[in-house]
Amino acid sequence: MGYRCKRNGVIGGNLGAVTLRRIKAIDNGLAGIEIEKVVDVADGIGKLEDSLVVGRSSQWDGAGLSPHGVITPRTDMWTVSNIRFFNFDWAQAAALGTCSHCYFEPSTDSDARTVKTERLAFTNVNMRIRYQYPFKGILWDQDGTLTNLGAKSWATAFWKHNAAQSECQTDRLLYDGIICNNSVQVRRIVLYGYKPSSLDNRKLFILPYDDSVVSSMTSADLLTYEGTDTNGSLVDWLKYRNPEKHWTVPYVTGKKYYLRWAGGLDFDQMTVEIIPSLWSATDGDVEFEMPHYDMRHAVYVDNNLKVRFDNETLTWAENNATDFTFGDNLVRNITKTRRINLMINGDNKKVSSVTLTGVRCIWDCAPPVPDVKPPDPTMRLWSRLADWEGRATIPLDGENVVIPSHWNMFYDIPVSEAKVLRSVEINGKLTFLAGANRELKVYNLWVRSGELNIGNSTHPFPNKATITLQGDNTEEFWAFTSSIEAGNKNLVVTGNANLYGRPRDQRSRLQTTVYSGMDTFFVSTGLDWAVGEQIVLAPSNMRTLDTDICVIAEHSSAEGKIRCASPLNGYHFGDSVSSETAHGVDMRTEVALLSRDIEIGASQHDISHSAREPWGCRILVSDFFEQDADMTMRVGSLRMDHVSVHRCG
């Protein structure tokens, strides 16, 4: 008997082949009986049985505490049998809890651990279960005495992707989650071992995705469904433990789920792991459907036995009406439907994990540069149909445009008539024609073997030139070589890009101190800064995040006076005299012009269903070998002077 203890009446840790029997635990502060961990035993060996747990007796009112009767281990393979619970009838007191010591980082666990229960009796119990952090426990009720749903039923923490299943019902008051009948199972599946590391800290979004859920949806409805976070579960990335850096959660089996990561990020590699000994041959399969946006000519699917699956085995298995294997998959790489489907089950007890590795291209990512000819110096105008040789129109919205290797094309389209092009590949020469403002709107701009010129080192472009890269986080991903991620919404330079803007007065020091809430200050006189342009003010005290960006609403060059369109947030030290002479360093706030006449930026209206904000653009400079007969090497060089790169990255 253990009673009236501040923490546990009885606690056991690192238990092997141990049975705890005939324990009486009464009036304990944290838990009547707690089993911390089970090691090195098969299912059914470790057991707590034939015991009595009283939450509070007539000798104690339980004030200020919400104990558990039994806290189950942060490992699998434990059974709780023939336990009678009395008087868990106040505050958050509950008969059962899960994941012992998981709230504490040194001892935590990824959870979704399975504990068997049988022959439980509850008297005066308001909460039969209260899950503990990280709130993922699975209780397998062998005889229905926990859930009242019959033998082999389930209780598990509340996750929307499971709660939506028809075999399950939600009861947050009595069960702190969901209970499911015995026509399904609830199994732990872990995602970890991923690349790239930018997936750190990202939430995993899981949606129910059975045909019964989505088959009647229109395309628009489906996009909305997939894009609405509240339709499914948002699973936190957890750094610790077993394994580290993971997304672990229970799944109801026999179902299909849609999984994507926050921000619409792709994985290059991901391991999917189960504990096969917990799965039975009759368990339903779980199917994951995971969108990807980067190119995937193939996905290597390798299990822990070093067996590599062909792609498309899922289709093959369906067609042949055979059983699925953990690793069967379907890869779709069509631009509008880029998905990886993976089948998961525990049929083969030796297969505990499958690793997916994306392959952008097998051998050649891009076809060879077509039609290589010596350069023709003849000036071609983008706006002149005759210069396009054989086309019925000049390039229109949505077109893929290639500037052949011998062309000398001048981009002379007025800003108001700029089309939104799908891609532009430059193998010859493309030059922005001076004399008017220009804008090139394109999803992907590739200076492949040719040259892009906007001004030059002796004659900067005299007008405004804008390259606006288009697309959201799902559109127009492409690759020019397998080893380098090109992404989407990008300017890729594997040739020569020369961008020279009109020289500007780009820097000053603050002449007067600015306090939070002020919108007016002084900088050096004689600057060429204009209304509507952006400037940045560095922080100048210990508040690291005090950097301010100001849109100029008013500027007197003669006085050096600037008024911003909105008040500044931070403190910025200013003075008319530099402290450099006296103290060796100029302490005045740096002020820099961000706007330029040549601007490379990202469209701001492109918001996808999976990232509800505009997606940034990218500039990539690289060398690579063409996969032509000569293995031609491309050499990327970018020369930029007085250019603004805005919202890239």
Place this chain on the structure above:
Amino acid sequence: MKFENALMGHSKISNSAIHQGKSPGVIISKSMNVELSHNVVTDFAEHGVWAMNSKNLVLTDNWVFHVVEQVDKPPVMIEYKGWKGAMTLSEGTSFVEARRNVVAGSWHHGFHFVPARCGEANPSWIF
């Protein structure tokens, strides 16, 4: 902006403003002959300028401001890893000239230089 495997060419970014992104500002990876001069790089996550496994770089008179851990999350000091900061030269980067650069408002480090060891082999460039 990223230079990756840009080995045989020569790139120069000067007098330019690279600003307001949600990931690193400038990454120079496995590249050579890149010059950044008189630029302002501001308002990025993780890194302002990060050169790794690269060679023959010139970084002069650049201003790098406001580099945070993650754009959509309040920064936390304990999350420092991977040499995040305003200007980082790491992982075998060699033959670098860095002069008169100014960094401010970086949540983690301002400058972090991790030089190559004497005699350390060149990085494993792609190809």
